[in-house]
Amino acid sequence: VPHLLSNGWLFLLIAVVNIEAGKKSSININTKCLGNVMRVDVGPLGGKLLDVSVVYNNSAILLTSSLASQCGLSVKIDQLGNAMIFASLQNCFAQNVDDKAFTTTLNLRLHGNQVAEDELYQMAETCHYTAWASREIVCERNYMEVSVKRSAPGDYTLPKQPFSSENQLGDPRRAAKAPIDAGFRIKTLVFFTPEEEKTMKVTDAQGQGYGISNTPTRLVLRSPITSPETYTWHVAGVPMTVLKTSTIFEKKWLSTQIHAAAACPILEGSVSFTPHSLSWFLPRHIDPLILSGQFKLLEVHMGVDGQRLDAAEMTDRRYSLSVNDIYIIIEIPVGAVGGHFKSHVQNGQYLTTYTIEPMLELLWTEDAAYEDTRYKVLLPITSPLLSRPPQVIDNTVPEDQIFKMLVGPFCSDVALKNITFPSEVLSIADCNARGLKVLEHMSPESCSKVFTLEVPFTYHGVVQRVTDLWLAGSARVYTICSHCLSGSTIVPPSVTGGCDYQNFYILVKYGTHGFNFQTQVGKQMLTSGLARKYSFMDNGTHFSFTVPFSAHNAAIEAIEASSVRSRLDVTLRNPDTTKNIQEFSVACSFMSTLTECFPNGTITALAMKLESVPSLQLSHLTLRDPTCGPTYSDDHYAHFTFTGNSCGTTRKFLPNMMVYENGISLPDLEIKKESKTDEPEYELKVACYFDINTNHAVAFNNRPRRSKPYAENAMGELQFEMRLALDDSYSTFHRVAADPIAKYLQEPLYIEVELMKSKNPEVSLELVSCWATEDDRTSLPKWDLIINGCANPKDPNQVIFHPVLPDARVQYPSNFKRFEIPMFAFAKDKDNLSQQVFVHCDVVVCDARSVVDGECHVQCSNKDDQMKGRKRAVSEGNNIKHVSSGPILMR
Numbered sequence: 001v002p003h004l005l006s007n008g009w010l011f012l013l014i015a016v017v018n019i020e021a022g023k024k025s026s027i028n029i030n031t032k033c034l035g036n037v038m039r040v041d042v043g044p045l046g047g048k049l050l051d052v053s054v055v056y057n058n059s060a061i062l063l064t065s066s067l068a069s070q071c072g073l074s075v076k077i078d079q080l081g082n083a084m085i086f087a088s089l090q091n092c093f094a095q096n097v098d099d100k101a102f103t104t105t106l107n108l109r110l111h112g113n114q115v116a117e118d119e120l121y122q123m124a125e126t127c128h129y130t131a132w133a134s135r136e137i138v139c140e141r142n143y144m145e146v147s148v149k150r151s152a153p154g155d156y157t158l159p160k161q162p163f164s165s166e167n168q169l170g171d172p173r174r175a176a177k178a179p180i181d182a183g184f185r186i187k188t189l190v191f192f193t194p195e196e197e198k199t200m201k202v203t204d205a206q207g208q209g210y211g212i213s214n215t216p217t218r219l220v221l222r223s224p225i226t227s228p229e230t231y232t233w234h235v236a237g238v239p240m241t242v243l244k245t246s247t248i249f250e251k252k253w254l255s256t257q258i259h260a261a262a263a264c265p266i267l268e269g270s271v272s273f274t275p276h277s278l279s280w281f282l283p284r285h286i287d288p289l290i291l292s293g294q295f296k297l298l299e300v301h302m303g304v305d306g307q308r309l310d311a312a313e314m315t316d317r318r319y320s321l322s323v324n325d326i327y328i329i330i331e332i333p334v335g336a337v338g339g340h341f342k343s344h345v346q347n348g349q350y351l352t353t354y355t356i357e358p359m360l361e362l363l364w365t366e367d368a369a370y371e372d373t374r375y376k377v378l379l380p381i382t383s384p385l386l387s388r389p390p391q392v393i394d395n396t397v398p399e400d401q402i403f404k405m406l407v408g409p410f411c412s413d414v415a416l417k418n419i420t421f422p423s424e425v426l427s428i429a430d431c432n433a434r435g436l437k438v439l440e441h442m443s444p445e446s447c448s449k450v451f452t453l454e455v456p457f458t459y460h461g462v463v464q465r466v467t468d469l470w471l472a473g474s475a476r477v478y479t480i481c482s483h484c485l486s487g488s489t490i491v492p493p494s495v496t497g498g499c500d501y502q503n504f505y506i507l508v509k510y511g512t513h514g515f516n517f518q519t520q521v522g523k524q525m526l527t528s529g530l531a532r533k534y535s536f537m538d539n540g541t542h543f544s545f546t547v548p549f550s551a552h553n554a555a556i557e558a559i560e561a562s563s564v565r566s567r568l569d570v571t572l573r574n575p576d577t578t579k580n581i582q583e584f585s586v587a588c589s590f591m592s593t594l595t596e597c598f599p600n601g602t603i604t605a606l607a608m609k610l611e612s613v614p615s616l617q618l619s620h621l622t623l624r625d626p627t628c629g630p631t632y633s634d635d636h637y638a639h640f641t642f643t644g645n646s647c648g649t650t651r652k653f654l655p656n657m658m659v660y661e662n663g664i665s666l667p668d669l670e671i672k673k674e675s676k677t678d679e680p681e682y683e684l685k686v687a688c689y690f691d692i693n694t695n696h697a698v699a700f701n702n703r704p705r706r707s708k709p710y711a712e713n714a715m716g717e718l719q720f721e722m723r724l725a726l727d728d729s730y731s732t733f734h735r736v737a738a739d740p741i742a743k744y745l746q747e748p749l750y751i752e753v754e755l756m757k758s759k760n761p762e763v764s765l766e767l768v769s770c771w772a773t774e775d776d777r778t779s780l781p782k783w784d785l786i787i788n789g790c791a792n793p794k795d796p797n798q799v800i801f802h803p804v805l806p807d808a809r810v811q812y813p814s815n816f817k818r819f820e821i822p823m824f825a826f827a828k829d830k831d832n833l834s835q836q837v838f839v840h841c842d843v844v845v846c847d848a849r850s851v852v853d854g855e856c857h858v859q860c861s862n863k864d865d866q867m868k869g870r871k872r873a874v875s876e877g878n879n880i881k882h883v884s885s886g887p888i889l890m891r
Contacts, residue, residue, distance in 0.1 A: 029042055053107040135373045237505025272509060301361040357379065436455050493581060550608070565587060603643065817843075
């Protein structure tokens with residue numbers, strides 16, 4: 001009679017437990033010197049507890065969590081019972097020989113079994129390290145450390161260890177007292193955050209968990225990763241914990257300071273996950289640590305658990321390391337060698353997490369003096385809960401009269417406790433005693449434990465029944481329950497992001513191939529045009545874009561004195577169901593000033609639409625004088641331009657300071673018309689501070705000319721260029737290749753004209769005349785700005801000439817001319833203004849040495865003592881050249 005199988009249920013009770021070792025297992029202790037840190041591997045612990053003590057001056061000090069973060073040590077234990085102890089070479093207890101050899105001694109005690117005696121071990125390791133960079137930064141799981149080179153090795157006084165010989169066993173933070181001698185002595189420690197500067201005495205800082213010490217050539221500062229003096233800053237969208245300090249040393253008559261800063265990435269926001277891989281994004285240019293524009297990345301190394309890996313090892317483990325203009329990216333497959341799985345059971349479901357601790361080590365320089373920084377970060381990463389449903393595979397051959405099943409895979413921390421049959425529950429020992437085979441198998445992979453079960457058809461727990469078969473008579477069916485769980489996972493798209501000092505950075509992962517979705521930024525769909533505006537980039541697996549904090553799609557939540565809090569909402573939507581797949585929001589405070597104060601008394605202010613006042617009409621806002629409305633407004637901004645003696649501006653005097661104040665709000669009548677019971681009133685303070693009673697001393701020396709000047713005849717074409725500066729410092733200019741420049745009415749235009757490629761300080765560039773048009777230089781209407789070298793006396797807003805002083809860009813000031821005019825527009829009729837203007841100038845070059853050449857030496861007439869022009873009329877001739885600006889658009 002043929003034997004047929006039908007599916008039923010097999011019940012297995014699987015418990016998540018620690019793997020037990022033998023009663024008395026030997027412990028292995030291995031040490032590794034890994035650059036500026038040391039690692040101690042201890043294990044297997046065999047289910048015992050591990051206590052770590054540091055040996056200092058022949059005394060053992062128990063390592064607590066607070067002492068570990070202050071002194072540069074950390075401990076981690078995996079679920080297999082293996083421990084890793086990391087110690088900074090410059091930890092509080094290391095014996096340091098000339099910053100070249102570092103010896104750390106640890107006592108290790110295993111305990112926990114009341115029958116067996118404690119196991120005691122002592123290890124001491126000396127690490128040699130001489131490749132110190134000017135600055136070394138270490139980011140660990142519990143602390144951040146920065147070590148900087150000192151310029152005068154023998155002239156600074158700090159205790160080499162924060163422990164005195166008189167208090168070896170007491171609290172080490174109370175024993176850091178600097179001896180008094182002729183060298184510099186540490187005075188205070190200053191912490192810098194965006195909101196304040198906080199000054200502490202060294203003893204107070206150590207009492208709050210900070211570690212500070214002096215080595216023969218370096219200053220070492222260590223902070224717990226969550227200390228109150230740190231702050232979070234977003235760098236290219238990655239949140240980082242930042243510590244900025246200045247250590248002040250004093251001598252009898254002198255004072256000096258050493259700056260030290262560290263910035264460490266935060267797991268949330270820097271790592272993204274899929275069910276099959278994880279990606280770690282570290283900014284390539286870590287702004288809080290870089291002061292110079294001459295940044296150069298020299299080395300990038302990847303590792304795991306503090307140890308570098310070469311290219312072959314990374315390939316074997318299927319790790320990926322890439323560097324682009326913004327990020328250094330590590331990608332690791334879930335389950336790769338170097339990490340481990342941990343099992344979880346929730347609501348009867350079997351889940352896992354994957355944990356690994358990758359390392360990135362960077363080396364960069366910032367200037368020609370080769371002031372280099374070595375940056376090392378060890379980031380413990382644990383994935384979210386992953387669905388890994390086990391499967392039951394039926395390998396039964398009916399002719400063998402035995403059920404054969406394979407169940408798994410499971411992680412290595414899972415043990416099979418019992419098997420449930422319809423009529424009984426059997427332990428593994430009971431199964432083996434009754435002739436049922438239960439075997440455990442481990443594959444070389446890190447999470448592949450499987451169990452095999454063999455049950456004879458004749459076992460009483462097997463259900464037998466006879467069934468009639470068409471054409472074949474009757475058949476005997478043997479049934480055992482076999483529950484097989486299987487399925488496929490569809491990964492939806494996901495969005496993450498962050499911000500830096502002026503932009504939001506958004507990263508969207510595509511998820512499963514072919515998953516259709518739309519991206520909404522704020523209240524607007526991400527169209528191709530908007531994508532170009534926001535610097536959209538796509539690499540096939542994800543796309544990113546950058547949104548300025550002041551963009552119309554961002555919501556302004558609050559306006560402070562020196563910052564604006566803005567929020568960006570990003571929604572991923574299924575176009576077929578119109579349901580949201582994911583809603584993501586990121587809000588940050590951006591350093592920004594909405595008020596500008598100019599030396600000539602002009603004040604500009606920008607009012608922004610607040611999310612909390614959605615019905616506000618910005619065009620209805622006024623200054624204290626209700627007749628002073630905005631010079632420009634739209635649905636998001638209102639721009640005001642006024643002077644210190646107009647529009648209700650008040651003035652008051654402070655010590656060495658004069659303050660002009662005004663306010664932007666709705667007039668009383670508008671408040672009544674537009675007020676909503678659930679909306680707050682809108683009021684924006686405007687203040688400008690000017691220094692007074694400031695004296696400047698100058699010196700001069702008159703020396704007769706030592707030789708007569710001479711000139712060589714030459715031929716060539718003079719070249720001129722007109723450009724528009726961002727402010728009156730004339731240090732930064734609008735790019736010629738950029739989009740047309742847009743300005744508000746009455747906003748100052750800072751114009752510079754240069755004689756190009758001239759290296760003659762005796763040549764003087766002079767402005768003959770300048771004017772503005774709607775189009776080319778000969779078009780009409782036309783408005784004169786400069787006439788015969790002087791400001792147009794009929795212009796109500798006369799040109800302001802700015803002096804040109806030598807700097808890094810300007811070698812010969814006589815080859816430049818600078819002036820300022822307010823932005824204006826031509827009125828086509830009373831309700832229609834032109835949208836663009838061009839500025840044109842006729843220029844001439846003269847000999848500044850010649851007293852005969854009047855073009856360089858004659859003053860303008862000035863009856864009211866208000867005109868800023870300097871030159872008189874010059875004759876038209878072939879020596880006059882022409883120069884024009886590009887279009888300047890009105891906002």
